[in-house]
Amino acid sequence: MTPQADTLDESRLDSPEAIEDFALQEDYALNxxxxxxxxxxxxxxxxxxxxxxxxxxxxxxVADLMGFLSSQxxxxxxxxxxxxxxxEVLPELDDRIRDxxxxxLPPDALAEALQxxxxxxxxxxxxxxxxxERKAVLAAMPEVDRAAIETTLSxxxxxxxxxxxxxxxxxxxxxxxxxxxxxxxxxxxxLPELFFDIYVVDPAFKAVGAVAVSxxxxxxxxxxxxxxxxxxxxxxxxxxxxxxxxxxxxxRLISAPVVDDGGRLVGQITVDDIVNIxxxxxxxxxxALAQVGDAGRDASIWGIVKSRLxxxxxxxxxxxxxxxxxxxxxxEVAKVVALAVLMPIVSSVGGNAGTQTLAVAVRALASRELTxxxxxxxxxxxxxxxxxxxxxxALMMGAATFAFYHNVRLAITVGLALIANIFAAALGxxxxxxxxxxxxxxxxxxxxxxxxxxxxxxxxxxxLAIAALILL
Amino acid sequence: MTPQADTLDESRLDSPEAIEDFALQEDYALNxxxxxxxxxxxxxxxxxxxxxxxxxxxxxxVADLMGFLSSQxxxxxxxxxxxxxxxEVLPELDDRIRDxxxxxLPPDALAEALQxxxxxxxxxxxxxxxxxERKAVLAAMPEVDRAAIETTLSxxxxxxxxxxxxxxxxxxxxxxxxxxxxxxxxxxxxLPELFFDIYVVDPAFKAVGAVAVSxxxxxxxxxxxxxxxxxxxxxxxxxxxxxxxxxxxxxRLISAPVVDDGGRLVGQITVDDIVNIxxxxxxxxxxALAQVGDAGRDASIWGIVKSRLxxxxxxxxxxxxxxxxxxxxxxEVAKVVALAVLMPIVSSVGGNAGTQTLAVAVRALASRELTxxxxxxxxxxxxxxxxxxxxxxALMMGAATFAFYHNVRLAITVGLALIANIFAAALGxxxxxxxxxxxxxxxxxxxxxxxxxxxxxxxxxxxLAIAALILL
Numbered sequence: 050m051t052p053q054a055d056t057l058d059e060s061r062l063d064s065p066e067a068i069e070d071f072a073l074q075e076d077y078a079l080n081x082x083x084x085x086x087x088x089x090x091x092x093x094x095x096x097x098x099x100x101x102x103x104x105x106x107x108x109x110x111v112a113d114l115m116g117f118l119s120s121q122x123x124x125x126x127x128x129x130x131x132x133x134x135x136x137e138v139l140p141e142l143d144d145r146i147r148d149x150x151x152x153x154l155p156p157d158a159l160a161e162a163l164q165x166x167x168x169x170x171x172x173x174x175x176x177x178x179x180x181x182e183r184k185a186v187l188a189a190m191p192e193v194d195r196a197a198i199e200t201t202l203s204x205x206x207x208x209x210x211x212x213x214x215x216x217x218x219x220x221x222x223x224x225x226x227x228x229x230x231x232x233x234x235x236x237x238x239x240l241p242e243l244f245f246d247i248y249v250v251d252p253a254f255k256a257v258g259a260v261a262v263s264x265x266x267x268x269x270x271x272x273x274x275x276x277x278x279x280x281x282x283x284x285x286x287x288x289x290x291x292x293x294x295x296x297x298x299x300x301r302l303i304s305a306p307v308v309d310d311g312g313r314l315v316g317q318i319t320v321d322d323i324v325n326i327x328x329x330x331x332x333x334x335x336x337a338l339a340q341v342g343d344a345g346r347d348a349s350i351w352g353i354v355k356s357r358l359x360x361x362x363x364x365x366x367x368x369x370x371x372x373x374x375x376x377x378x379x380x381e382v383a384k385v386v387a388l389a390v391l392m393p394i395v396s397s398v399g400g401n402a403g404t405q406t407l408a409v410a411v412r413a414l415a416s417r418e419l420t421x422x423x424x425x426x427x428x429x430x431x432x433x434x435x436x437x438x439x440x441x442x443a444l445m446m447g448a449a450t451f452a453f454y455h456n457v458r459l460a461i462t463v464g465l466a467l468i469a470n471i472f473a474a475a476l477g478x479x480x481x482x483x484x485x486x487x488x489x490x491x492x493x494x495x496x497x498x499x500x501x502x503x504x505x506x507x508x509x510x511x512x513l514a515i516a517a518l519i520l521l
Numbered sequence: 522m523t524p525q526a527d528t529l530d531e532s533r534l535d536s537p538e539a540i541e542d543f544a545l546q547e548d549y550a551l552n553x554x555x556x557x558x559x560x561x562x563x564x565x566x567x568x569x570x571x572x573x574x575x576x577x578x579x580x581x582x583v584a585d586l587m588g589f590l591s592s593q594x595x596x597x598x599x600x601x602x603x604x605x606x607x608x609e610v611l612p613e614l615d616d617r618i619r620d621x622x623x624x625x626l627p628p629d630a631l632a633e634a635l636q637x638x639x640x641x642x643x644x645x646x647x648x649x650x651x652x653x654e655r656k657a658v659l660a661a662m663p664e665v666d667r668a669a670i671e672t673t674l675s676x677x678x679x680x681x682x683x684x685x686x687x688x689x690x691x692x693x694x695x696x697x698x699x700x701x702x703x704x705x706x707x708x709x710x711x712l713p714e715l716f717f718d719i720y721v722v723d724p725a726f727k728a729v730g731a732v733a734v735s736x737x738x739x740x741x742x743x744x745x746x747x748x749x750x751x752x753x754x755x756x757x758x759x760x761x762x763x764x765x766x767x768x769x770x771x772x773r774l775i776s777a778p779v780v781d782d783g784g785r786l787v788g789q790i791t792v793d794d795i796v797n798i799x800x801x802x803x804x805x806x807x808x809a810l811a812q813v814g815d816a817g818r819d820a821s822i823w824g825i826v827k828s829r830l831x832x833x834x835x836x837x838x839x840x841x842x843x844x845x846x847x848x849x850x851x852x853e854v855a856k857v858v859a860l861a862v863l864m865p866i867v868s869s870v871g872g873n874a875g876t877q878t879l880a881v882a883v884r885a886l887a888s889r890e891l892t893x894x895x896x897x898x899x900x901x902x903x904x905x906x907x908x909x910x911x912x913x914x915a916l917m918m919g920a921a922t923f924a925f926y927h928n929v930r931l932a933i934t935v936g937l938a939l940i941a942n943i944f945a946a947a948l949g950x951x952x953x954x955x956x957x958x959x960x961x962x963x964x965x966x967x968x969x970x971x972x973x974x975x976x977x978x979x980x981x982x983x984x985l986a987i988a989a990l991i992l993l
Contacts, residue, residue: 077768081894109771117894218735233739244735245717245775262734263690263716267705296549298800299581301793303717303775320792321773324799328770331803332884338807339880340873346890353906354913357877361870361914361943368869369921372862379858386851389861390844396865397840397977398833401812405829408811412804418818422553422589434825441826442833449841471833505869 062086068105079110084117091125099129108134112141116346120149127153136165139174145347147177156182160189167242168194169214169322172201209293210286212326213307213316216241219248220274222257227270245303245319249278254313256281256306283308286315290326295417297323334415337493338408340364363498371396371505378513381521387454388516391463396508398442399470403500406431406478411493414486428479435475439468458520466511470504477503534558540577551582556589563597571601580606584613588818592621599625608637611646617819619649628654632661639714640666641686641794644673681765682758684798685779685788688713691720692746694729699742717775717791721750726785728753728778755780758787762798767889769795806887809965810880812836835970843868843977850985853993859926860988863935868980870914871942875972878903878950883965886958900951907947911940930992938983942976949975 062068072083083102090098103111103126111134115123127150130138135154139162142150151159151174163171163186175183175198187195197215204210218240220229229247233240247265249258258278260268268277282300284293284307297305297320307316336343342356375382375392382388410431413419419427447464451457477500482492534540544555555574562570575583575598583606587595599622602610607626611634614622623631623646635643635658647655647670659667669687676682690712692701701719705712719737721730730750732740740749754772756765756779769777769792779788808815814828847854847864854860882903885891891899919936923929949972954964 076764077771078889078892079894081892084894107772109773113771113889116890117892230738234741237739240735240739243733243775261715262738263712266702266734266738267709267712269706292548298796299549299585300579301581301796303715303793320796321775324770324773324792324796327796327799328803328888331800331807332888335803335807335810335880335884338811339876341877341880344881346885350902350905350909353902354909357874357906358910358913360877361873361910362917364873365866365870365914365918368866371869372865375862375865379862382861383855383858386855386861389854389858389864390847390851392861393844393847393865393868393977393981394837394840397843397973398837401833401836401973402829404811405813405832408807408813409816412807413818416800417550417585418588420550420553420589422551422556430822430825433822434829437822437826438830438833441830442837445834446837501869501873505865509865 065101065105068102069107072102072106072110079113079117084114087114087118087126088122091122096129099126100131103129103134104131106134108137109141111138115142115146115150120347123149124153132158132162133165136162139163140166140170143346144177145345147174151178151182156185157189160186163190164194167214167216168197168201168316169212172198172211176202204286207290208286209284209288209290209307209318210316212290212293212322213284213286213318214241215316217248217306217314217317218244218246219250219254219256219314222249222251222273222275222278224274225270226265226268226272226274226277229265229274230270241317243319244317246281246306246317247274248281248306248314248317249274250314256283256308256314259306261303281306283312284318286310291330293318294323294326294330298327330415333491334411334493337491338404338411338497340497360498364501367498367502368505371502372509374506374510374513378517381513381517384521385459385516387456387459388512391450391459392509392512394446395463395466395470395512396505398446398467399474399504399508400501402435402438402471403474403478403504404497406435406475407482407496407500410479410482411496414482414492419483424483428483431475431479432472435472436468438475439471442471443467459516462515462520463512465515466508469511469515470507473507474500474504537573537577540574541579544574544578544582551585551589556586559586559590559598560594563594568601571598572603575601575606576603578606580609581613583610587614587618587622592819595621596625604630604634605637608634611635612638612642615818616649617817619646623650623654628657629661632658635662636666639686639688640669640673640788641684644670644683648674676758679762680758681756681760681762681779681790682788684762684765684794685756685758685790686713687788689720689778689786689789690716690718691722691726691728691786694721694723694745694747694750696746697742698737698740698744698746698749701737701746702742713789715791716789718753718778718789719746720753720778720786720789721746722786728755728780728786731778733775753778755784756790758782763802765790766795766798766802770799802887805963806883806965809963810876810883810969812969832970836973839970839974840977843974844981846978846982846985850989853985853988856993857931857988859928859931860984863922863931864981864984866918867935867938867942867984868977870918870939871946871976871980872973874907874910874943875946875950875976876969878907878947879954879968879972882951882954883968886954886964891955896955900955903947903951904944907944908940910947911943914943915939931988934987934992935984937987938980941983941987942979945979946972946976 062071072080074080087102090102111130178186246259246261248256251257259281260274260278264277282296282305284305286307286309304317304319306314307318309315340360344353344356443464446467447460450463451460481496481499485492485495534543544552546552559574562574583602590598635646650658718731718733720728723729731753732746732750736749754768754777756777758779758781776789776791778786779790781787812832816825816828915936918939919932922935923932953968953971957964957967
């Protein structure tokens with residue numbers, strides 16, 4: 050018996066606290082040994098033990114566990130998730146995993162679990178169901194919840210309407226603090242599960258201000274809401290979720306009222322949803338810059354291949370075009386084989402410089418540090434940086450080339466080519482994303498392939514064209 | 522007069538509302554024309570107009586404006602920022618810009634402005650001051666604030682201790698809801714500016730639970746806190762900020778208590794700080810993957826060059842090593858110049874495949890979707906994906922090579938080399954970040970240069986070695 054197997058002694062894991070302590074590592078990631086315990090219990094068909102193991106965890110950790118199990122084990126474990134945990138696990142799951150878990154649940158059980166959730170989370174789960182299952186689940190829900198879900202799903206994806214929850218705490222401006230608190234105590238059931246601001250509305254249900262709950266609590270009971278309220282930042286119901294995230298981030302909002310075309314309060318968005326969106330948008334940017342599709346956590350091998358092969362094929366095509374200049378100048382290459390050795394360096398360093406500029410530009414566009422207000426200045430700065438880096442690197446590479454080949458003209462050739470390529474990289478790396486953004490495209494998605502093509506082509510062409518002029 | 526100049530008619534921008542509407546575009550980014558108005562007023566030396574223009578903006582927008590002004594205009598504008606706005610502007614500024622703004626402010630004015638802030642924000646501003654200025658500012662502050670700032674600054678950077686604010690709302694478990702609310706009304710001044718949870722503490726000041734403010738509000742006045750409290754997720758004061766962000770994200774926290782080694786409550790962290798950290802960590806990942814240092818928004822040209830040149834120089838060196846195989850096989854290249862044309866394709870597509878795997882792996886490590894619990898499975902999956910992509914791309918490239926050169930052996934050579942390189946890319950792309958993480962290094966920082974070197978080297982070496990075996 051190894052010392053590690055010793056810590057798996059099940060008799061020591063008989064209380065929920067002991068299980069939770071064991072399940073989470075210091076950094077709050079799931080302990081692989083805990084995952085093993087779950088798999089052992091599933092293999093043994095020990096449902097009571099599974100329930101015990103799952104019961105000790107926070108719903109977010111149960112969702113995490115699902116991601117570490119193969120789909121076969123997931124099917125065995127899901128029935129043992131405690132019913133009151135299940136509802137909160139569902140919104141936390143990745144799409145593909147959620148699909149599988151939803152398939153494993155009977156509509157009635159699902160409808161019951163969903164009633165624990167706020168309308169935004171209900172809708173997030175229901176939208177993943179098949180047509181038939183969706184109907185069955187909606188039919189099994191109370192009328193009020195069903196209507197709320199259907200309204201939410203009627204807004205376009207990735208807009209504020211989809212993100213918001215319809216439950217809000219709103220109060221007329223003439224109410225006092227005392228009245229508002231009394232109202233909340235007596236209308237407990239109509240309130241959102243958690244809320245951070247009370248929206249103050251006029252008779253037309255327009256949000257005219259907000260009172261943070263902590264401010265309500267410390268104000269005198271006689272104070273009118275209109276006296277203690279602060280201005281609100283309203284979110285239009287059709288605003289793109291990326292814009293919503295930007296507004297939350299900029300103004301450090303915890304929650305914000307969502308309003309329809311007529312300015313009427315229709316729901317609220319809270320910051321916990323925004324954190325997810327920020328992560329999602331960042332993930333999209335990183336993957337787009339690396340030219341890889343998002344296959345999802347639980348993707349099959351074929352799913353991953355499909356997310357990568359198109360970009361690699363495209364790269365194969367653009368690279369073929371880029372090397373065509375070598376094919377054209379093949380006689381020159383045959384005469385001076387050193388060119389075949391040096392060209393890839395010019396092309397690689399140029400590609401690297403282009404990627405640098407591109408990443409900085411995409412990031413600056415996403416955080417609105419680069420806008421039409423300063424685009425000219427930033428482009429000018431990049432061009433200067435490109436020239437300086439080009440000259441400095443050309444000196445290094447020229448010197449190394451001379452040291453190795455004792456040929457001044459060859460050294461000058463590669464030096465000039467490197468300056469040209471790094472200049473092209475700077476220009477392409479900054480202009481491509483700006484122009485793509487201006488025509489309404491995602492600057493992270495298509496710029497890398499453009500810039501890579503540009504720097505590869507220039508890497509070969511500049512070396513060979515300059516060589517043809519001064520070397521041969 | 523152009524139509525655009527017409528919208529700048531100053532007489533139409535005479536109320537704060539009109540100015541704010543004009544300053545912000547639909548997407549809440551700053552209107553370049555508003556920036557122009559500010560510059561015009563600075564040029565005219567019209568301080569009253571500057572004050573009027575600035576007064577209409579939210580502090581976050583004033584901070585944004587600072588980023589769009591050159592340092593010369595910033596110096597002219599800063600004195601006109603309304604004093605009550607100034608404090609809130611400071612924490613929002615980028616480091617370099619904040620340095621400049623702080624230099625422009627006399628210590629007394631700064632000390633006064635700082636008193637508007639919570640302790641975490643005070644510390645964030647004070648830590649940027651020079652030694653002398655820091656002393657002067659701290660000396661001008663009340664004893665209580667000074668002690669709080671000094672304690673915060675005694676924690677290491679990028680830990681929970683630095684992030685937290687020391688102001689918390691804590692209450693003993695035997696208090697009733699009514700008692701708690703009455704206490705808050707009468708101790709208004711000691712409370713954090715905004716808070717979302719009341720921490721329930723035992724006599725040793727350990728947090729035994731939390732009550733969301735919205736839940737306090739809707740509970741009966743007679744209810745005991747111990748009856749309505751929920752479990753809390755505690756944050757250790759020395760926890761790295763990246764871990765703190767992970768915990769907030771995973772458990773969707775709005776605020777969390779920070780505890781010292783003895784488990785005593787010492788402060789709280791709120792989600793608005795976490796949003797900044799998530800963005801910062803994501804920014805670091807994107808820039809690290811693109812091998813570029815973070816020069817900051819307002820960097821000089823020389824500052825940017827310094828953030829990029831080291832990586833480019835390193836790339837120049839590794840690429841020189843990678844092409845050394847070409848130099849060794851130069852006779853072969855001279856005989857079959859087609860190799861010089863085809864090698865860069867094999868190397869570029871391999872590099873692209875490596876970048877794809879790397880970006881996915883770095884992302885999965887950051888979100889803990891890839892841990893020791895599933896590392897073997899994920900590595901196995903990547904290897905299979907690499908083989909499949911390699912074979913499919915090799916078929917395409919082999920066919921194209923044959924179509925162009927009518928040489929079966931050449932087609933087989935590049936096909937095999939491409940399979941080898943994409944396999945190497947997959948292996949390197951997944952193993953490099955996992956191994957770096959395991960030895961405690963940031964997987965995003967050094968893996969790209971390793972993987973690029975590997976795929977460039979393999980691109981040349983595989984083509985030439987296979988060519989030497991079967992072609993020549």
